[in-house]
Amino acid sequence: MNWTKKTLAVELSKLHSFEKVDVQLEQYATPSEIAADWIWNATMNGDVSGKVIVDAASGPGILGCGALLMGAKKVIFVDKSKEALELVKKNVEMLDQAYFIGKSESWLGDIADFKGKADVVVQNPPFGTKIKHTDKAFLEKAFGIAPIVYSMHKVETTQFVEAMARDYAFQITAVWTYDFGLKQTLPWHKSRMYYVKVGLWRMSLKK
Numbered sequence: 001m002n003w004t005k006k007t008l009a010v011e012l013s014k015l016h017s018f019e020k021v022d023v024q025l026e027q028y029a030t031p032s033e034i035a036a037d038w039i040w041n042a043t044m045n046g047d048v049s050g051k052v053i054v055d056a057a058s059g060p061g062i063l064g065c066g067a068l069l070m071g072a073k074k075v076i077f078v079d080k081s082k083e084a085l086e087l088v089k090k091n092v093e094m095l096d097q098a099y100f101i102g103k104s105e106s107w108l109g110d111i112a113d114f115k116g117k118a119d120v121v122v123q124n125p126p127f128g129t130k131i132k133h134t135d136k137a138f139l140e141k142a143f144g145i146a147p148i149v150y151s152m153h154k155v156e157t158t159q160f161v162e163a164m165a166r167d168y169a170f171q172i173t174a175v176w177t178y179d180f181g182l183k184q185t186l187p188w189h190k191s192r193m194y195y196v197k198v199g200l201w202r203m204s205l206k207k
Contacts, residue, residue, distance in 0.1 A: 001099065003069065003070065005036055005037060005040040006036075008036040008039065008040060008066060008069060008070070009032050009033045009035075009036035009037075010032075011069060012032040012035050012062050012065065012066055012069075013032035014094075015032075015060060015061070015062055015065060015091045015094070016060055016087045016090050016091055016094075017029045017059075017060045017062075017087070018059065018060065018084075018087070028124075028180075029059050029060055029062060030059070030062050030063060030124050030152075030180075031180065031181055032062065034178050034180065035062045035063055035066050036066060037176070037178075038063065038066070038122070038150065038152075038176070038200055039063060039066035039067055039069075039070055039122075040070075041174075041176065041202075042067070042070075042120070042122070042150060042202075043070045043071070045174075045202065047119075047120050047148055047150075047202075048067050048070045048071060048072050048120070049070065049071035049072070050071065050072075050073050051067075051072055051073055051118075051119040051120050052072075052073055052074045052075075052076070052117075052118045052119045052120075053067045053072050053074070053075045053076070053118055053119065053120045053121070053122060054075075054076045054078060054114075054116065054118040054120070054121045054122070054123075054142075054145055054146065055067070055075055055076070055077050055078065055122055055123070056078045056111055056114075056121055056122070056123035056125065056138060056141070056142060056145075057078070057079060057111065057123050057124060057125045057126065057138060058077040058078055058079045058084065058085070058088060058106075059079060059081075059084050059087075059124075060084060060087035060088060060091060061075075061077050061084075061087065061088035061091050061092065062091075063122045063123075063124065064076075064077050064088070064104070064122070065088075065091050065092065065095055067122065068092070068095060068101040068102055068104060069095065069099060069101065071102070072102050073102045073103070074102050074103040074104065074105075075102065075103075075104045076104070076105050076106075076107060076116055076118065077104065077105070077106045077107065078106075078107045078109075078111060078114055079107075079108065080108065080109055080110050080111075082108060085106045085108055088106055089106065092104050111125075111137065111138055111141050112137060112141060114141065114145070116145065117145055117146070118145055118146045119146055119147070119148065120146050120148045120149070120150070121142040121145050121146045121148070121149045121150065121151070122150045123138055123142060123150070123151050123152070124151075124152040125138035125139075125151065125152075125153075126138075135153055135157070135160075136160075136164065138151070139151060139161070139164045139168075140164070140168070143164075143168040143170060143203075143205075147204060147205040148202070148203070148204050148205070149170065149201075149202075149203045149204075150200060150201070150202050150203075151200070151201050151203070152180075152198050152199065152200045152201075153198065153199060153201070154196060154197065154198055154199070155177060155197045155198060155199045156197075158199060161199070161201055165201070165203050169205060169206045170203040170204060170205055170206065171203065171204055171206050172201055172202070172203050173202050173203065173204055174202040175199050175200065175201050175202070176199070176200045177197065177199050177200075178197075178198050178199075178200065179195040179196075179197060179198075180195060180196045180197070180198045181194075181195050
C-alpha cells in the first residue's frame with residue numbers, strides 16, 4: 001500500500017486501546033494522529049524501514065504497529081502490563097491479516113531488566129508524575145539499547161531531556177511539539193478532554 005500520513009493515522013485509529021487505565025503506570029495511549037506524525041517523520045528520517053525497533057512502554061503498541069506498517073524489519077514491544085501486551089497481540093494479528101508486515105515479539109517486564117539491542121527506540125514513557133524518575137529510567141535504558149532514540153516528554157522537562165542526552169553522549173537532532181489530548185478516564189478529570197503540551201525528541205549517539 002502507498003501510505004500517506006493521513007491513511008496511516010486512519011489505520012492506527014482502528015487499533016484496540018485501553019478500556020481501563022492503570023493510574024500508577026500512567027497508561028495514556030498515544031493519540032493516532034500524533035503516532036502517525038511521529039512514525040511518518042521517523043520513516044522520512046530513514047529510521048523505520050528495514051530497522052529493528054524497540055517500542056518501550058508500548059501500551060497497546062500503536063507506535064510499534066505504525067512502524068510495522070511503514071516497513072520495520074522487526075518490532076519488540078516492551079511493557080510491564082500483561083493487559084497491554086494482550087492488546088498488542090490483538091493489534092499485530094489484525095494488521096498481519098490485512099498487510100504484509102515484519103516480525104514482532106513482546107517482552108513483559110520492567111524496562112530496567114530488558115537486555116535486547118535494536119537500531120531504534122521509540123517510547124512514550126510515563127511522565128514521572130506518579131512514580132518519580134520513571135522518565136529518567138526509560139531514557140537511561142533507551143540510550144543503552146539503540147543509537148537512535150525517539151522519546152516523548154512534557155515540554156516543561158526540556159532542560160532535563162537535554163541534560164540526559166548530553167550525559168549519555170547523544171545529540172538532539174529534532175524536536176516536535178504536540179498538544180497531547182487526554183480523555184476523561186479518571187474520576188477527578190473535570191472535562192471530557194484536556195491537553196498536555198509534549199515534545200518528541202529525536203536523539204542520536206554522537207560518532
